Amino acid sequence: MLKLGGFAVSNYYNKVKVALLEKGIPFEEAFCMTSQEEEYRKRSPMGKVPYLEIDGEFLCESQVICEYLEDQYPQTPLYPKDALARARVRELITTMELHMELVARRLYTQAFFGGTVSDEIKKHVEKDLAKGVRAFRQLAKFSPFIAGADLTYADCAAGVHLPLVSLSSKIVYGRDVFDDYAAVKPYLKMLNERPAFKKVSDDRKVATEAMAAARAKKG
Numbered sequence: 662m663l664k665l666g667g668f669a670v671s672n673y674y675n676k677v678k679v680a681l682l683e684k685g686i687p688f689e690e691a692f693c694m695t696s697q698e699e700e701y702r703k704r705s706p707m708g709k710v711p712y713l714e715i716d717g718e719f720l721c722e723s724q725v726i727c728e729y730l731e732d733q734y735p736q737t738p739l740y741p742k743d744a745l746a747r748a749r750v751r752e753l754i755t756t757m758e759l760h761m762e763l764v765a766r767r768l769y770t771q772a773f774f775g776g777t778v779s780d781e782i783k784k785h786v787e788k789d790l791a792k793g794v795r796a797f798r799q800l801a802k803f804s805p806f807i808a809g810a811d812l813t814y815a816d817c818a819a820g821v822h823l824p825l826v827s828l829s830s831k832i833v834y835g836r837d838v839f840d841d842y843a844a845v846k847p848y849l850k851m852l853n854e855r856p857a858f859k860k861v862s863d864d865r866k867v868a869t870e871a872m873a874a875a876r877a878k879k880g
């Protein structure tokens with residue numbers, strides 16, 4: 662049985678979890694937090710989540726895990742057959758992760774964890790995020806899925822990353838970077854009507870509340 666290591670608040674963990682659920686691959690969830698301890702780095706060399714345990718072996722990096730899932734479990738494909746169409750899906754994922762999520766991530770301390778981000782960082786992030794969103798708008802199809810007619814790994818990524826990019830920009834700048842992008846909200850709503858996405862979202866809400874309660878208790 663595959664074991665997915667991580668926690669239900671992590672968007673990268675949830676990207677893999679939703680792919681596993683959409684593909685109907687049986688798996689167990691192995692709760693763990695990120696850690697730089699040597700013992701944990703045996704499972705995930707950068708100390709991040711998620712990792713996937715396969716017969717006692719560990720694989721990290723969400724996209725690498727998705728590629729493994731597709732190779733090992735080709736049934737219920739989440740990539741198109743055509744090589745260029747597959748590359749388009751990866752192009753979207755890379756654009757979302759490298760040029761939007763990773764950029765917006767620099768705001769999360771302030772947006773979600775009660776910290777502050779310097780004005781200089783805010784200025785840099787705003788500029789870089791605008792470029793990322795512009796690139797994303799050029800590539801995303803929303804017809805109805807993000808890469809076209811069928812659900813793909815790009816939707817697994819979009820479904821977990823776009824809400825964070827949207828919310829963090831709204832909290833920090835007072836303006837959601839997708840405010841003038843009408844396709845985003847109905848698309849996320851459509852995804853969340855799918856049982857796999859709904860489960861991941863419900864689990865995330867429960868885990869977020871539990872984490873907030875634990876933090877409040879700690880003081």
Ligand SMILES: N[C@@H](CCC(=O)N[C@@H](CS)C(=O)NCC(=O)O)C(=O)O
Pocket residue numbers: 670671672673674695707708709710711721722723724
């Ligand atoms: N590129 C990684 C990113 C994973 C990632 O950044 N996960 C976050 C949680 S959402 C994490 O582990 N953060 C802790 C850290 O960066 O040390 C992937 O795709 O798996």
